[in-house]
Structures are given as C-alpha cells and as structure tokens.
C-alpha cells in the first residue's frame with residue numbers, strides 16, 4: 001500500500017465517501033480509511049429521504065438553504081456517479097406527504113406551508129394521491145420536490161467513483177491513532193503507518209475519540225434508530241408519508257421502509273422488540289393496509305448527534321490542516337453532497353459561504369465536557 005497522501009479521510013460512511021469524491025474530482029491525492037465495509041454503519045441504516053423541507057423547517061436562514069442546495073446536487077450526481085461507478089442511486093421523485101391528524105398537527109406545519117414549494121391538501125385530496133392512507137387524517141402538507149435515494153447505493157457510488165478518479169479506498173482498515181509531527185500527520189492503522197498532509201475526521205458517532213486525540217473537548221451522542229422493510233406487493237404507496245418523526249418510504253424495488261425509532265444515548269446496535277412494536281403500530285396508523293405486508297428485514301443504526309443537532313463541518317479552531325465533517329444526525333444522506341463539496345472547497349481555499357462556515361464550525365458553541 002502507498003504510504004503517503006495529501007489528504008486522509010477517517011471513516012468511509014456517506015460523508016467520508018462524498019468528501020473523497022469531491023477531492024478526487026479535483027485531482028487531490030486522497031485516501032479513505034474505513035474500519036468496516038464502506039457505508040456499513042449509520043449510512044446503511046438510513047431510509048434515504050432527502051427531506052430538506054420535512055427535516056429542516058426550524059432553521060430557514062442557514063440550515064434549510066444548505067440542505068436545499070445539497071438536495072439539488074443529487075439531480076446531477078445521479079447521472080455523474082452512475083456514469084463513473086455503474087451504481088444506481090435509487091433516485092426517486094414523488095414527494096413527501098406530511099400528514100396532519102388534528103388541527104394542532106396542521107398548525108405545526110405552518111412554517112413549512114409558508115415555503116412556495118409546499119401546498120396544503122385536504123384529506124380527500126390526499127386520498128386521491130394515496131388511497132390507502134389513514135381515514136383519520138385532516139389533510140397533509142405536500143412537498144412535491146422532496147425525493148429519496150438508496151443510501152448505501154449513494155455511498156458506494158461516491159467511493160467507487162472517487163476510486164475511478166484516483167482515490168485510495170481502504171475498507172476493513174481501522175485508524176488507531178493520529179499524531180502530528182512537524183507538518184505531517186502520522187496515521188496508525190491496522191494495516192500499518194501512513195502519512196498525510198491533512199486529515200478529515202468523518203467517523204460519524206465514533207468521532208469523539210479523534211476530538212480527544214486532536215485536543216478538543218467535544219462529544220458525539222448516538223441516537224439509535226430502528227427500521228423495518230416490508231414488501232408492498234400491490235405497489236400501493238407512491239409518496240413518502242410522514243408523521244411525528246415516523247415515516248414510510250417507498251423504494252424503487254417495491255419495498256417500503258418503515259422508520260424510525262429515536263433512542264438517545266443507546267450504543268447497542270441490535271433491534272429491540274419494543275422498537276419493532278412501535279414501528280408496526282405507527283405503520284398501521286399511517287397506512288392501515290401495511291398490516292398485511294410481509295416483513296423482509298429489520299435493522300438499526302446510530303445517528304451521530306452534536307450538542308445542537310447541526311453537523312460540524314470545517315477546520316480545527318487552531319490547525320487548518322485538520323478538518324471535521326461529522327455529526328449529521330438525521331440528515332447525513334441529504335447533506336452529504338454539500339458537505340463533500342464544502343470540505344473540498346475549504347482544502348482548495350476556494351470561497352465558501354461565510355454563513356455556512358459560521359453555522360457549522362466546531363467551536364460555535366459551548367463544548368460538552370467529556
């Protein structure tokens with residue numbers, strides 16, 4: 001194995017893989033080190049909604065435009081990545097119906113309904129789009145241009161495309177320690193020692209180890225999420241339906257993903273009976289016909305959460321050669337393209353929107369003590 005790189009990315013989830021892609025595109029000599037298979041952790045657990053509207057309504061000034069920008073990059077990426085890697089991203093239009101079961105639910109959708117691309121549909125209009133939806137809804141916010149993708153496909157396509165353009169991808173290679181000697185990083189991995197001029201920490205919920213090693217007192221908290229996949233033999237559902245953080249997402253292969261539980265500070269990666277019970281109950285509530293569907297699989301993953309639920313994207317406060325791209329919480333699939341591009345632009349010293357630098361800098365708030 002080559003032992004010297006311009007940039008070493010620690011973690012080969014969707015974030016690390018997207019960074020490798022945008023760097024390789026600029027002919028930067030980049031290597032990704034991934035302890036497991038590429039995309040094996042939070043990335044493969046994700047449902048794949050690119051829900052800029054449904055997830056980012058709380059911050060319309062910075063987070064929402066960043067998410068919308070990232071979402072918009074997908075329409076070009078689906079062809080670009082397919083051309084380079086031959087991997088289908090499972091890109092699916094159709095939109096999201098955010099259901100309201102009461103006037104209170106409807107009121108909570110008010111900020112979202114103020115967006116020009118979101119419309120309110122009364123219950124009977126919703127049923128024209130989705131005939132099997134719950135009979136108890138009063139209506140839904142219809143976000144026509146939110147889309148969904150197959151997360152593991154996107155991650156593998158980023159990594160393979162980066163490799164095609166010259167990146168080195170090392171799966172099953174754990175990074176044990178990072179030390180700086182003069183202006184070079186010595187990176188100890190389970191496959192031996194490598195050197196790099198810059199490092200990017202993209203290790204999801206496991207990034208805390210590297211914060212400590214690089215002199216920062218920050219912490220990542222896991223928020224465990226469980227999902228079920230069922231087969232929709234009649235291909236009934238055309239749109240993602242969403243209520244109270246739970247959703248049913250139709251995929252191109254006729255499967256529906258029912259997600260997802262939220263269990264803060266739970267590091268266990270096994271699926272629990274309680275989790276499955278909650279999801280089944282919620283699925284039957286949103287789409288009563290789902291009761292007859294066959295279960296294909298169940299899984300779980302750990303969402304990487306920062307203190308304010310916004311990602312850390314940017315430089316180490318005291319060392320420009322260390323960068324962070326982690327803590328994408330519920331939205332790593334949505335935010336991967338914009339994150340990868342932003343890290344590449346920071347490394348290339350190109351312009352990056354000042355408000356994005358400020359919003360995502362790691363030292364923006366009070367650090368949590370470890």
Ligand SMILES: Cc1cc2nc3c(=O)[nH]c(=O)nc-3n(C[C@H](O)[C@H](O)[C@H](O)COP(=O)(O)OP(=O)(O)OC[C@H]3O[C@@H](n4cnc5c(N)ncnc54)[C@H](O)[C@@H]3O)c2cc1C
Nearest residue numbers: 011013015035042043047048049175204225331332333334
């Ligand atoms: C149930 C569920 C549903 C979700 N649904 C959505 C959704 O619909 N839309 C959306 O946008 N987001 C969704 N998310 C969130 C999304 O999955 C995450 O935000 C995203 O995957 C984070 O990507 P990542 O690359 O930072 O982390 P990960 O995918 O966890 O990747 C980090 C990688 O770093 C590796 N690593 C850690 N330590 C080391 C080390 N020492 N050396 C080498 N490698 C190391 C790990 O093995 C891992 O592969 C969901 C998450 C869950 C759990």
